[in-house]
Amino acid sequence: MKKISALLLLLFASTLLKAQEHESYVKPADTLVQKKLRQWQDLKFGLFMHWGPYSEWGVVESWSLCPEDEGWTQRKGPYGADYYTYKKAYENLLTTFNPTNFNPEKWVKAAKSAGMKYVIFTTKHHDGFSMFDTKQTDYKITSPRDPFSSNPRSNVTKEIFNAFSKENFMIGAYFSKPDWHSEYYWWPYFPPTNRNVNYDPAKYPDRWQKFKDFTYNQIGELMTGYGKVDILWLDGGWVRPKSSMDSKSAEYKKAYDQNIDMPKIAAMAREKQPGLIVVDRTVSGEYENYTTPEQQVPNEPLDHPWESCITMGNSWSYVPGDHYKSTNQIVSLLVKIVSRGGNLLMNIGPGPDGDWDPVAYNRLSQIGDWMKINGEGIYESTAVAPYSEGNIFYTKNKKSNTLYAFSLSDNDKVKLPGTITLHLKGINKVKKVSLLGVDRKIKFSTNAGALTITIPADLQQNNKLTQTATFKIQY
Structure with a gap:
């Protein structure tokens, strides 16, 4: 790899x-x-x-x-x-x-x-x-x-x-x-x-x-x-x-x-x-x-x-x-x-x-x-600052107040940490965070302009996702 x-x-x-x-x-x-x-x-x-x-x-x-x-x-x-x-x-x-x-x-x-x-x-x-x-x-x-x-x-x-x-x-x-x-x-x-x-x-x-x-x-x-x-x-x-x-x-x-x-x-x-x-x-x-x-x-x-x-x-x-x-x-x-x-x-x-x-x-x-x-x-999206942080890459939907954070994986099988912290403007106004392809409630908190997402233990290794984990952030 x-x-x-x-x-x-x-x-x-x-x-x-x-x-x-x-x-x-x-x-x-x-x-x-x-x-x-x-x-x-x-x-x-x-x-x-x-x-x-x-x-x-x-x-x-x-x-x-x-x-x-x-x-x-x-x-x-x-x-x-x-x-x-x-x-x-x-x-x-x-x-x-x-x-x-x-x-x-x-x-x-x-x-x-x-x-x-x-x-x-x-x-x-x-x-x-x-x-x-x-x-x-x-x-x-x-x-x-x-x-x-x-x-x-x-x-x-x-x-x-x-x-x-x-x-x-x-x-x-x-x-x-x-x-x-x-x-x-x-x-x-x-x-x-x-x-x-x-x-x-x-x-x-x-x-x-x-x-x-x-x-x-x-x-x-x-x-x-x-x-x-x-x-x-x-x-x-x-x-x-x-x-x-x-x-x-x-x-x-x-x-x-x-x-x-x-x-x-x-x-x-x-x-x-x-x-x-x-x-x-x-x-x-x-x-x-x-x-x-x-x-x-x-x-x-x-x-x-x-x-x-x-x-x-x-x-x-x-x-x-x-x-x-x-x-x-x-x-x-x-x-x-x-x-x-x-x-x-x-x-x-x-x-x-x-x-x-x-x-x-x-x-x-x-x-x-x-x-x-x-x-x-991917579709109908625009670039949004800061564009990326480490292995996280961002897009914004052109027609709604929705951001996407793609967490790239080094392997086909996606493994996630216990928490992920994102830094985006207007982050304190977040209404909902979801993980595409996973029908589970995702907990999050905001503090000092940072969004921290908590990943349930069973989703960290066995999420059945491939290539990326994509977080949908609605605000």
């Missing part, structure tokens, strides 16, 4: 650099966007999915194509020695990608049971492979070269959005602004040298304009033919005006000006999808309606809407034998994130057959059992 505790401590103690960089959050002026943002903030728990032909090899999504010497860009397997041989083999995965076990209704059932309320799906990652029936390229899952194209459900983005919409999930389309397959981003005339466009857009404006048109048209397709879309989740923050970069950063020194014309894209997308939340992640300004700390949890509330996107396993995409976080770890992450006013977007990578690892279903089932008892302290 030491390794688990250390991991959670690391996740919680680290304030993500991306979060620190967003010192100038711009509240959207559109009242419909403001309304949808408030609705989204109440949902608290969402599903993320990274999926594409790369799952056949069980390698990192897209990044092995990137000619940068980083830990996550390493090429593996029989094609790894030569870059161009590898790239050709990677792109040829299109011809064998055949996820015949694809069943989005199965995912919806598991996600809904776990208490998830929204979904973000990777319609296209940096490698440029479209998981939807785009008319802008043949590098897509519905290409005749892809054996799955003959399947009646081959337009997987549409199938996923439809299935989750039927269960009232908020729908989000992940879309990569860079496209390493497009000749208008990585022009074959030049070799790519890093993640950025491999030519100077200022020197070749016609070529860059074609890429802008390509991007605009693909996003337009997603906003038009895929039902209601609530969130446009844009990745690849290096595709941005150079004037918006920090001149001291390494990215600034490597990058060309890559102005993709976000005002035009956002206006078009919101005309087709009124109230659309736009997340131009890591690019501060009016098109980053919420921020996205990645794989970490800020150690204090942020002054704007945000979500932590975190993998259930170690990887974003499918990896055979991936190590999945325990239910206890995931619940602890959810509680900590919500206590800081954020949402948890939990990623599961489908495999090449079109299904999740059985472990993922098991985790979601156990989380659902926990949510049935404790969810009232």
Whole structure:
């Protein structure tokens, strides 16, 4: 258990650099966007999915194509020695990608049971492979070269959005602004040298304009033919005006000006999808309606809407034998994130057959059992000072005078001390304290701004609670 505790401590103690960089959050002026943002903030728990032909090899999504010497860009397997041989083999995965076990209704059932309320799906990652029936390229899952194209459900983005919409999930389309397959981003005339466009857009404006048109048209397709879309989740923050970069950063020194014309894209997308939340992640300004700390949890509330996107396993995409976080770890992450006013977007990578690892279903089932008892302290809640004390984390219901104190456990089985003392403003006005999932009267007393809860002896060891003990405090 030491390794688990250390991991959670690391996740919680680290304030993500991306979060620190967003010192100038711009509240959207559109009242419909403001309304949808408030609705989204109440949902608290969402599903993320990274999926594409790369799952056949069980390698990192897209990044092995990137000619940068980083830990996550390493090429593996029989094609790894030569870059161009590898790239050709990677792109040829299109011809064998055949996820015949694809069943989005199965995912919806598991996600809904776990208490998830929204979904973000990777319609296209940096490698440029479209998981939807785009008319802008043949590098897509519905290409005749892809054996799955003959399947009646081959337009997987549409199938996923439809299935989750039927269960009232908020729908989000992940879309990569860079496209390493497009000749208008990585022009074959030049070799790519890093993640950025491999030519100077200022020197070749016609070529860059074609890429802008390509991007605009693909996003337009997603906003038009895929039902209601609530969130446009844009990745690849290096595709941005150079004037918006920090001149001291390494990215600034490597990058060309890559102005993709976000005002035009956002206006078009919101005309087709009124109230659309736009997340131009890591690019501060009016098109980053919420921020996205990645794989970490800020150690204090942020002054704007945000979500932590975190993998259930170690990887974003499918990896055979991936190590999945325990239910206890995931619940602890959810509680900590919500206590800081954020949402948890939990990623599961489908495999090449079109299904999740059985472990993922098991985790979601156990989380659902926990949510049935404790969810009232998660949904429609806000952060409340002092946010946490030791292993106690607080939330406040938005609609009533109710606080929740989550006592996190190091183990699945919850053990409680004889007394717990909490320090909250207005604590002298407490009317009732109850323990969620336990039908017993809980005694309490207040003194000098402190609330002391007395736990009956038989509930200290044999309460039948898992992951947390949640105290409901009405005042």
